[in-house]
Amino acid sequence: MGDPKARTSDATDAELIASWQRGDQRAATALVERHAQALARFAASLGERDGVDELVQDTFVRAFHSLDAFRADSSLRTWLFTICKRLVLDRKRAERRRRDGVELDEAHAVVGFDALDGMVAEETAQRVQDAVDRLTPLQKQVFTLRVTEGMPYNEIAQVVESTEGACRVHYHNAMKAIKEYLSDD
Amino acid sequence: MIECLDLAKRDRLPEYAHGRLGAAEAEAVRAHVAGCAVCAADLAALETSRLVLSARAPRVDVAAIAAAVTAATAAPTRPALSVARGAASAAPIAKPVAKPAARRTGWASRPWLAAAASILIVVSVSLPLVQSAGRVNGAPVDSASLAPAPGGGTDPVAVEPAAPAPAAAVATGVPVGDGFAELSTDDLSTLLAELEQVEATIATEPASMRKPIVDTPEVR
Numbered sequence A: 001m002g003d004p005k006a007r008t009s010d011a012t013d014a015e016l017i018a019s020w021q022r023g024d025q026r027a028a029t030a031l032v033e034r035h036a037q038a039l040a041r042f043a044a045s046l047g048e049r050d051g052v053d054e055l056v057q058d059t060f061v062r063a064f065h066s067l068d069a070f071r072a073d074s075s076l077r078t079w080l081f082t083i084c085k086r087l088v089l090d091r092k093r094a095e096r097r098r099r100d101g102v103e104l105d106e107a108h109a110v111v112g113f114d115a116l117d118g119m120v121a122e123e124t125a126q127r128v129q130d131a132v133d134r135l136t137p138l139q140k141q142v143f144t145l146r147v148t149e150g151m152p153y154n155e156i157a158q159v160v161e162s163t164e165g166a167c168r169v170h171y172h173n174a175m176k177a178i179k180e181y182l183s184d185d
Numbered sequence B: 001m002i003e004c005l006d007l008a009k010r011d012r013l014p015e016y017a018h019g020r021l022g023a024a025e026a027e028a029v030r031a032h033v034a035g036c037a038v039c040a041a042d043l044a045a046l047e048t049s050r051l052v053l054s055a056r057a058p059r060v061d062v063a064a065i066a067a068a069v070t071a072a073t074a075a076p077t078r079p080a081l082s083v084a085r086g087a088a089s090a091a092p093i094a095k096p097v098a099k100p101a102a103r104r105t106g107w108a109s110r111p112w113l114a115a116a117a118s119i120l121i122v123v124s125v126s127l128p129l130v131q132s133a134g135r136v137n138g139a140p141v142d143s144a145s146l147a148p149a150p151g152g153g154t155d156p157v158a159v160e161p162a163a164p165a166p167a168a169a170v171a172t173g174v175p176v177g178d179g180f181a182e183l184s185t186d187d188l189s190t191l192l193a194e195l196e197q198v199e200a201t202i203a204t205e206p207a208s209m210r211k212p213i214v215d216t217p218e219v220r
């Protein structure tokens, strides 16, 4: 069997799923470690800033509980992102009901960060954030998945429930807007 | 107006930036970018956006989530064929997300990320970590469980060479547009190389899963 640690880090998602289904909980841990932070980035693009740990956790629990419906020839990542998005939509619906129709502008509820620590000038970072905040929700999702995850259009299309062609257009429109913001003096 | 004359290469810039192209294609994209102002600007914006969006995304406690997930899915319904080895240590943690002390997932070994994370952690520890406990099985959510099995696609973008380009190649020779004067190429290279390391497993793994996708080109 060899070193289990090396084995899980080298294994594909499909292999880890198979291991987990055979009862190896470390395979589930490896899958979480592999995809959790990417899901958090996507959640942020959906406007989620609070309770993201919980959201990511729920995403995995739901995914693992419904693995029977997961097609092994597809990407687990796509499956996870799809579930995550649906959880966020459900959350938003519940929140909206609770607030009786009063919607927050989540994009502008985001607090300021200085996390890039001089690597990207704060002004540049703020311009990127401003530009991203002004994208349509779909543009923002597509752009984030393409840029932060390098996800191909066919997977993005599944996650955002659109077509590859539409996703391409959303990405390029988003990129155009970002570039305009960045070059704007 | 300047236009890109090779849209296929422009389309591959995200894969290029993530180091997911084979050596030959990566070199072809690099050469194209060196002579195409549109793609150079795209790539610069892409890299800056990636850094900003990644740094500003909430940091999750991966270890705690993993523990919670394994506890929640530790398998009454699964045929546990080989749980003897080490499984006991993973299973019995009941409320792991409520343990901020576990919030270390290797960032300390990556100096700039650690620096970024130290600030993010200040922000993120105020996130309602503690609220999460006990909600594992009780999320008031229905549609997620009905998520359709993801379909595949024939998009050539999905067919990726096995060998990712070295992370260091990401920013090499890339003209940086006016809007990025603050970010030196060295900084960018360093940052992106770090990002590639962090995401190395993500970067290499999904390609192998996408290879067999040959069915319907679109979801609907």
Ligand SMILES: [Zn+2]
Pocket: B003, B004, B005, B006, B009, B010, B032, B033, B036, B037, B038, B039, B040
């Ligand atoms: Zn070009």
